[in-house]
Amino acid sequence: MTEEQKDLQHPQRKTARREMSRRQFLSYTLGGTGAFMVGVPILYNLRFAVDPLLQKKEGGEWHKVIEANKVTEEPQSIKFKVHVVDGWYESEQQMEAWIAKDANGNIFALSPVCKHLGCTVNWNGNPDYQNQYYCPCHGAHYTVDGKQLAVASAPLDEYTVRVDENGWVYLGDIKPNTRVK
Structure with missing residues (x-):
């Protein structure tokens, strides 16, 4: 029996896992945290700038x-x-x-x-x-x-x-x- 036939008969066969290195984990964690810390203030400032433009204009006072x-x-x-x-x-x-x-x-x-x-x-x-x-x-x-x-x-x-x-x-x-x- 060939390897392909074995794979077809046993679909839950274990595949080789690639483990994440400590350096990759820290890189992803710090990158995500940094993006979050930069993204939130940018989002709030963008809302601060755009929100007045979206407000419904009221008629002035008489x-x-x-x-x-x-x-x-x-x-x-x-x-x-x-x-x-x-x-x-x-x-x-x-x-x-x-x-x-x-x-x-x-x-x-x-x-x-x-x-x-x-x-x-x-x-x-x-x-x-x-x-x-x-x-x-x-x-x-x-x-x-x-x-x-x-x-x-x-x-x-x-x-x-x-x-x-x-x-x-x-x-x-x-x-x-x-x-x-």
């Missing part, structure tokens, strides 16, 4: 600022407070908006932050630039709709505006200016 019948075509500065949560630190942040009506009677609100370097613009802040927003830091100025005329590279941002059934104006999130082309 802030009651002024009665609609008090808004005129002349822009007026309105200050309001926003509740801010930054990690474990909670605070009230003072915000500002320039609110006015356009020729059609629609209420709009612009951010006072200059698009040049972030200074605060003022309406009629310079006698040389009447009926314009003016930035005292570097001379940027804007039209009543927020269109940049000099120095700044972009128009003033605008707030999302909502008027409720009781005649109050609410301001929401800041967005890029949609009033100018």
Whole structure:
């Protein structure tokens, strides 16, 4: 009888075992432990970076600022407070908006932050630039709709505006200016 025939008749025949050396065992054990110790922090950091991107975006908060019948075509500065949560630190942040009506009677609100370097613009802040927003830091100025005329590279941002059934104006999130082309 040949070896092949013997193998077919006795399938449970013992095969030669290769034993693992002590060096291989330590190598596998230390390699696995090292991979685990490196992999877990990488996994947590990856989750930390990706998790905010996967969160469902909620609509912003609305802030009651002024009665609609008090808004005129002349822009007026309105200050309001926003509740801010930054990690474990909670605070009230003072915000500002320039609110006015356009020729059609629609209420709009612009951010006072200059698009040049972030200074605060003022309406009629310079006698040389009447009926314009003016930035005292570097001379940027804007039209009543927020269109940049000099120095700044972009128009003033605008707030999302909502008027409720009781005649109050609410301001929401800041967005890029949609009033100018």
